[in-house]
Amino acid sequence: MLRAGRQTLFAWTDVITHANQGYRTLSISTEHTQLISRFVQELSLAGGQTRQVHDLAQLVSAIADILRERQTGRLLVAADNLITELDLVTRLRAKGIEVITSDEPAQVAQLEVGLTGALAAVASSGTLLLAGGASLASLLPPLHLALIRAEQIEPDLTGVWPLLGQAIRTGERELCLITGPSKTADIEQTLVQGVHGPGELIVIILSEDEPGGQP
Amino acid sequence: MSRKRDLAAEILRAVADEQLQHSLNSLGERLNMLRAAAFPDRQEYEALRREARRIKEETIAHLDKYLAQLRAQVEAQGGKVFLAQDGTEAAAYITQLASARGVSAPIVKAKSMTAEEIELNRALIAQGLQVLEVDLGERIIQLAGEKPAHIIGPAFHKSKEEVRRLFARWLEIPEGDIPQGISAITALARSALRQKFLQAEMGITGVNFAVAETGTIVLVENEGDIRMTTRLPPLHVALMGLEKVIPTLDDLRVFLELLPRSGTGQKLTSYVSLLTGPRRSSSGERPEPEREFHLVLLDNGRSRMRADPALREALYCIRCGACMNTCAPYLGVGGHVYGGQTYMSGIGNAWEAGVHGLEEAAGFNELCTTCGRCTEVCPVKIDIPWLNTVIRQRAGSLTGRARWQRWLIGRVDLSGRWGSYTAPLSNWLVRAKPLRLLLEKVLALDRRRRLPAFRRPTLEQRFRRHRPARSDGPLQGTKVALLPDCFTNYYQPEIGLAAIELLERLGCSVELAPRRCCGRGLLSQGLIEEVKPLARRSMETLERLAGQGYELVGVEPSCLAALRGEYAHIIGSKRAARLRPHLWEILEYLQHCHLPPELFAGPEQQLVYHGHCQQKAIGANRAAISLLANIPGVKLKVVEVPCCGMAGSFGYKRDFYQLSMQLGRRLTKKLEKLEGQIVLCGSSCRAQVEELSGRSVRHPLELLLERLKSKELSGPGGHDEEPVARDKL
Numbered sequence: 034m035l036r037a038g039r040q041t042l043f044a045w046t047d048v049i050t051h052a053n054q055g056y057r058t059l060s061i062s063t064e065h066t067q068l069i070s071r072f073v074q075e076l077s078l079a080g081g082q083t084r085q086v087h088d089l090a091q092l093v094s095a096i097a098d099i100l101r102e103r104q105t106g107r108l109l110v111a112a113d114n115l116i117t118e119l120d121l122v123t124r125l126r127a128k129g130i131e132v133i134t135s136d137e138p139a140q141v142a143q144l145e146v147g148l149t150g151a152l153a154a155v156a157s158s159g160t161l162l163l164a165g166g167a168s169l170a171s172l173l174p175p176l177h178l179a180l181i182r183a184e185q186i187e188p189d190l191t192g193v194w195p196l197l198g199q200a201i202r203t204g205e206r207e208l209c210l211i212t213g214p215s216k217t218a219d220i221e222q223t224l225v226q227g228v229h230g231p232g233e234l235i236v237i238i239l240s241e242d243e244p245g246g247q248p
Numbered sequence: 249m250s251r252k253r254d255l256a257a258e259i260l261r262a263v264a265d266e267q268l269q270h271s272l273n274s275l276g277e278r279l280n281m282l283r284a285a286a287f288p289d290r291q292e293y294e295a296l297r298r299e300a301r302r303i304k305e306e307t308i309a310h311l312d313k314y315l316a317q318l319r320a321q322v323e324a325q326g327g328k329v330f331l332a333q334d335g336t337e338a339a340a341y342i343t344q345l346a347s348a349r350g351v352s353a354p355i356v357k358a359k360s361m362t363a364e365e366i367e368l369n370r371a372l373i374a375q376g377l378q379v380l381e382v383d384l385g386e387r388i389i390q391l392a393g394e395k396p397a398h399i400i401g402p403a404f405h406k407s408k409e410e411v412r413r414l415f416a417r418w419l420e421i422p423e424g425d426i427p428q429g430i431s432a433i434t435a436l437a438r439s440a441l442r443q444k445f446l447q448a449e450m451g452i453t454g455v456n457f458a459v460a461e462t463g464t465i466v467l468v469e470n471e472g473d474i475r476m477t478t479r480l481p482p483l484h485v486a487l488m489g490l491e492k493v494i495p496t497l498d499d500l501r502v503f504l505e506l507l508p509r510s511g512t513g514q515k516l517t518s519y520v521s522l523l524t525g526p527r528r529s530s531s532g533e534r535p536e537p538e539r540e541f542h543l544v545l546l547d548n549g550r551s552r553m554r555a556d557p558a559l560r561e562a563l564y565c566i567r568c569g570a571c572m573n574t575c576a577p578y579l580g581v582g583g584h585v586y587g588g589q590t591y592m593s594g595i596g597n598a599w600e601a602g603v604h605g606l607e608e609a610a611g612f613n614e615l616c617t618t619c620g621r622c623t624e625v626c627p628v629k630i631d632i633p634w635l636n637t638v639i640r641q642r643a644g645s646l647t648g649r650a651r652w653q654r655w656l657i658g659r660v661d662l663s664g665r666w667g668s669y670t671a672p673l674s675n676w677l678v679r680a681k682p683l684r685l686l687l688e689k690v691l692a693l694d695r696r697r698r699l700p701a702f703r704r705p706t707l708e709q710r711f712r713r714h715r716p717a718r719s720d721g722p723l724q725g726t727k728v729a730l731l732p733d734c735f736t737n738y739y740q741p742e743i744g745l746a747a748i749e750l751l752e753r754l755g756c757s758v759e760l761a762p763r764r765c766c767g768r769g770l771l772s773q774g775l776i777e778e779v780k781p782l783a784r785r786s787m788e789t790l791e792r793l794a795g796q797g798y799e800l801v802g803v804e805p806s807c808l809a810a811l812r813g814e815y816a817h818i819i820g821s822k823r824a825a826r827l828r829p830h831l832w833e834i835l836e837y838l839q840h841c842h843l844p845p846e847l848f849a850g851p852e853q854q855l856v857y858h859g860h861c862q863q864k865a866i867g868a869n870r871a872a873i874s875l876l877a878n879i880p881g882v883k884l885k886v887v888e889v890p891c892c893g894m895a896g897s898f899g900y901k902r903d904f905y906q907l908s909m910q911l912g913r914r915l916t917k918k919l920e921k922l923e924g925q926i927v928l929c930g931s932s933c934r935a936q937v938e939e940l941s942g943r944s945v946r947h948p949l950e951l952l953l954e955r956l957k958s959k960e961l962s963g964p965g966g967h968d969e970e971p972v973a974r975d976k977l
Contacts, residue, residue: 230472
């Protein structure tokens with residue numbers, strides 16, 4: 034059941050499917066549990082946070098909760114295969130959230146929260162690999178929410194490198210490795226989060242390891 | 249000469265500036281700790297460094313090929329490439345571009361040392377353009393009208409109060425309205441700059457790496473200003489030095505593993521942007537203007553550097569700043585005192601020599617003590633002290649010291665020989681005021697500095713009367729030749745003798761190698777040609793001894809560093825490499841012999857240890873620490889500061905005296921908090937700490953010998969000392 038579910042989800046793009054072929058057949062549970070916890074730990078060292086959800090309902094309410102905490106009902110959502118696959122925009126709108134998908138900086142400059150997917154993640158450094166389509170939502174709002182599947186977490190940079198190379202060779206002009214929120218220590222060497230980019234980064238990890246977690 | 253005087257005055261100002269000293273101190277402590285923690289696995293680190301070095305050597309060797317490939321790829325993606333011979337051409341191209349596109353809003357410019365190198369802002373502003381630095385540190389520096397004081401933390405030396413004043417002027421609001429908290433000040437800058445990003449029509453960035461095979465430029469940052477600069481305005485100009493090209497994406501991964509960890513200790517910085525050609529215009533309802541990407545390749549002396557057998561190595565630099573963070577003189581004075589046009593500290597001297605000329609480099613070359621600790625932290629293994637030695641040689645009297653003055657300071661073997669021969673008269677003379685004044689006037693040796701006393705008899709003379717201690721210790725059958733370096737021979741013969749006795753009691757049969765000055769003193773003065781005859785003689789002697797089965801053991805790390813380090817350049821790397829496995833620092837040798845630590849077991853004793861710079865540089869420090877730490881009864885406290893400040897002749901020089909004392913005080917401040925016997929391996933470290941702390945300072949091997957002896961005395965048996973026939977070496 035798990036395998037079938039993942040196979041449909043891995044069909045989003047040629048790039049992703051190809052790069053992950055090797056992993057589809059692996060037994061994931063223990064390996065991914067370890068990768069998830071390493072990712073969570075490393076991202077936290079880099080100043081980011083994580084939330085783990087196990088199904089779509091949990092995912093939608095996690096996002097809604099975060100927006101409520103920020104006292105905003107509006108969300109900038111970047112074009113992304115996983116978000117499309119899960120039909121997340123419809124579901125968020127059904128929750129009463131105003132979803133904005135504009136790609137124009139002036140229109141989205143005032144938004145508090147941006148949601149993106151990611152091409153992959155790196156456990157050893159707590160890093161996300163994002164494509165250019167996600168650039169505004171991961172950059173302008175003070176809070177960047179990123180959604181990944183647990184299966185997208187690779188152990189290290191070497192693990193994401195084939196995917197990164199393929200993305201560039203197939204025409205992705207803008208990629209970004211994101212490790213934690215924007216930060217600076219330029220004034221008196223004191224660490225401050227959120228100087229130009231988002232001061233907060235929350236990565237929501239969707240793992241269907243628990244029974245009944247199928248979207 | 250006038251330049252030299254300025255340097256001395258600026259050093260004094262920097263040393264007296266409390267705010268600066270505080271910033272430098274915390275910069276060093278913070279970044280060195282973070283860097284060290286970022287590379288827990290030494291093997292992985294060394295493998296990465298070797299690979300990075302290999303890639304850089306390959307790239308610079310075939311630079312034209314990779315630049316052509318890069319150009320073709322960028323153009324194939326719709327970008328434009330311009331090769332600028334110098335800063336004037338680069339600035340002219342960018343100015344013309346801005347005026348052709350009718351840029352009227354302020355240009356947003358991200359941090360770039362290459363842009364600093366050609367003073368791009370000044371050139372653009374002179375043409376009527378507005379340029380706004382958007383990196384927070386660079387914004388502060390631009391408002392202050394200064395140059396960066398550090399290549400990755402340009403404004404680290406500014407206090408919060410200064411920043412508040414500068415921001416009040418920038419934003420035209422009363423200073424009282426600028427918040428007090430650093431977070432709030434940062435937030436204020438964020439919102440002010442955010443407006444500028446949204447209005448900008450042109451963005452300028454540097455480049456960290458450019459991947460030839462795909463035409464991808466890579467930008468490494470933490471703040472997000474580079475992402476804003478490349479993403480928001482429709483026109484992006486990236487300025488890169490020719491040396492930033494790397495062949496493949498796989499190569500990029502190696503550098504991404506090294507650059508952030510070496511620079512700030514981060515596994516990766518917050519953002520690493522990989523941009524391949526101009527961004528595609530968005531296909532929204534309101535079509536964006538056509539987006540443009542221009543890559544300006546800057547030569548500005550780099551081709552000359554490439555053709556220069558020494559300076560070529562500087563092109564491997566990836567600008568992580570690790571060499572500056574570990575550099576004691578840098579941490580004593582900060583970047584501005586170096587006074588070069590752009591670059592500072594460690595690798596900065598070679599870069600100034602390459603892009604701004606020898607005279608510029610000569611102005612601050614002597615601030616490098618050539619200690620070599622930077623080579624341990626350089627992610628591409630650049631031999632920075634050697635580069636600086638070569639520049640010192642080339643600069644000659646441009647540094648303010650004539651060749652004969654350098655020669656007199658550097659021939660420690662001759663001064664030692666004559667001083668010892670005539671001691672105690674010589675000691676009385678060099679302590680007398682008139683001679684000190686003369687030495688200060690003629691050789692610029694500071695008269696306040698206590699000079700070490702010449703000793704008679706020398707180690708060589710004492711050894712002739714020495715009766716070997718007999719032992720059935722574990723090292724029986726091992727032949728050791730102890731190297732009588734000039735410092736031990738003429739100034740601290742008892743340490744040499746203690747080393748001999750220690751080795752003998754451990755079972756070695758020990759000879760004193762014929763005294764051959766390695767030339768360390770001359771090397772420190774940049775007198776490379778003058779070292780060559782000394783080096784040839786040393787090598788012949790050492791090779792003969794090694795051929796006879798002797799292990800070559802020394803007690804002075806700086807001389808061993810010459811034999812194991814600089815000699816590769818002087819007599820050839822292959823020949824030097826053949827001798828290397830036989831050359832040992834004494835504690836390193838003992839650790840290598842895997843002696844049971846119980847041998848030195850004894851009463852509870854606290855030892856306070858600080859590693860000698862060159863001992864660290866040759867990789868012998870870790871061995872010394874583990875040897876001492878494992879001895880039952882010894883409680884070892886290791887004190888970490890960059891350097892004691894003496895660094896051979898450095899601390900004796902008039903211009904550097906105050907700086908040397910300042911660095912020394914950072915060490916003694918830490919020592920004060922610790923009880924116990926201070927043990928230091930280098931003769932100049934011992935002199936410095938003795939002078940500053942007033943405490944007794946010894947070589948660790950003396951303590952080892954004492955522990956060994958006290959055990960033998962209390963244990964069963966004991967040895968009669970009998971003379972043993974000795975072959976003359």
